[in-house]
Amino acid sequence: MSEAFGFMFAFYGLLLGLAVAEVAGGFSRAYDERHTRRLGVVAPLFGILLLVDLITFWMNAWAYRELAEVSYLVAYAVAVVALLYYFAATQVFPKAAETATLDDHIMSHRREVAFCVLASNLLTQIPPAISAFTTPWPPSSIALWAGLNLTYYVLLSLAALAKSKKTVGIAVAAAILLVTGATALFA
Template sequence: MNPQFDYIFELFTLLISLAVAEMLMGFSRILKMRARRKAGVDPTAISVRVGWLVPLLGLLVLIDLATFWSIIWTMRGVLDMRIATIFGVLVLIGGYYLIATLVFPDEPELWPDFDAYFWQQKRVVVGGVLLINIASTVASLMLGAQGAEQVAAAQKAALEHPAFAISSMIMLLNFPAFLWLAFSRRRIVCIVLMGFIVFTQLFHAYATWGLEGIL
């Protein structure tokens, strides 16, 4: 591992932790609001409809944050302590944190129907995640983060473990799925696409479990 990566990773960890905390706080606000609604102690919360769209979007972003973290980890051998690297980390991770703050409304009581909030923020959130994923993937390829050993390990795993080969191919469909999700105006299509992306990420995590040298 590049010794300078430790200093860069500290900055990365701080920003990504803030993004994860923002997502968990969003889920926490929804659960607390539902508890107040069931108890009948908050008349405002009673009239709020959460639905499925915003929670699914939050789950998608949270899981994608974990995947994004793994991409940065694969770059540990090629990132060094330069001002350009620091700016790049700030742009990518800072952008991700900004996106995370938009997934859930800060004051849920102001949105009687969370679906309306979803349609207002969906294109910014999904489009932002897609752009960051593309940028990080391109950066990883340009910097040669996947060395000969990692490539050989991936090829061997694909031959010996069919689940890994299938999950790797399905993961390639995430990019068009994100693009479709960003522009779709149909509720059921958005639910299916978000479910598909979440499934592919979880399936890939399962398929790579226990495979040495594979993230």
């Protein structure tokens, strides 16, 4: 691992760590307010989705440590990806002063959360997509990788655009299962 990558990974880790802390703080506030505000299902699912996706990104960044060249463009891209995640993390759970239930809150913020996660995922797929043309991967691996990503993007879009809490909850739960399953498959 190069010194430049170590610096970039620390920066990326700090920003992603802030997003993880925001989600953890949201869960903590939700637990503290459980007697006055219903916990619901959809907001905790979005919180879990963010945690799973953030951890996956962190691990993927580490996996690319030998391939990554650090430049201003890479630094800006890393900042955009991590800040999109942080913004999404701040939108999952209501602030202490808000009176909305957790599910009502996330239903009104689901588009921002889902599209920030989607945008972060799409931005980070640019380097692997480029390397797919230069790396002799087996075609079946590329097809599986592309199919899993496309399915994940469809589930995120469905979660953002569906009006029913039940549909949103099912889409987010399926996305969580897909990410955890794909992570286990490609680990």
